[in-house]
Amino acid sequence: MSLPFTALADPTRRRILDLLRRRPHLAGEIGEALGLSQPGASKHLRVLREAGLVRVRREAQRRWYELDPAPLAEMDAWLAPYRRTWRESLDALERHLDEGRGPEEEP
Amino acid sequence: MSLPFTALADPTRRRILDLLRRRPHLAGEIGEALGLSQPGASKHLRVLREAGLVRVRREAQRRWYELDPAPLAEMDAWLAPYRRTWRESLDALERHLDEGRGPEEEP
């Protein structure tokens, strides 16, 4: 359960997922799109693979990487009980706004 | 935007948030509940503070830590566009199941 969280801790890997959300990409495309060295891209992709966040399809020497959203669904499940919490915060904010003026910038 | 992701990469810190989701806790309570040394707990709490995930209220020498869910809402926003993706996967799975038998354990 922990691997997806650690994989997403790195911003470059989140950008990779953002790419893969649109369509599958070749390993090389990803590296180029993000300005990474070839081994750099390869290592990030390995981390994402081991976290189950991407799948690979081989085509000759090429590797097509595509998103596997299952671990993201798990993370969403972890977040779920907190959703109540911030909804309550938003509701409180709205109530406060309804009372006349915003919560900041009091004279 | 990145700090909450890195803060949540550590399982101990996720457990701390799970505690704070129920009610505010004293720093000492958190350490004891998770079997941490006192400085260990303090350092994790600092990371959560700097990520904006917790707020502190001072009461004499005590420190009450409470959840601030705002950064979690940001993470949820990051996840949102992926939600479509895994819904599609689930739909595909359901369609497959409807076709007769499950997707695994074919003879």
Add this chain to the structure above:
DNA sequence: TAGTTATATAACCCTTCGGGTATATTGAAG
């Protein structure tokens, strides 16, 4: 077969991280 393309792995550096112990800080209590 030799050469080229696409990707992965190995080896190395340097920084960060999580954990622990020792010490500083702050407020309360006597």
Add this chain to the structure above:
DNA sequence: CTTCAATATACCCGAAGGGTTATATAACTA
């Protein structure tokens, strides 16, 4: 003012993380 309580910070350690260069692997191409 000294002592105690609760928490934070400093420092040290070994492990892990991300980046780089060099090398290995695998498949197509001439």
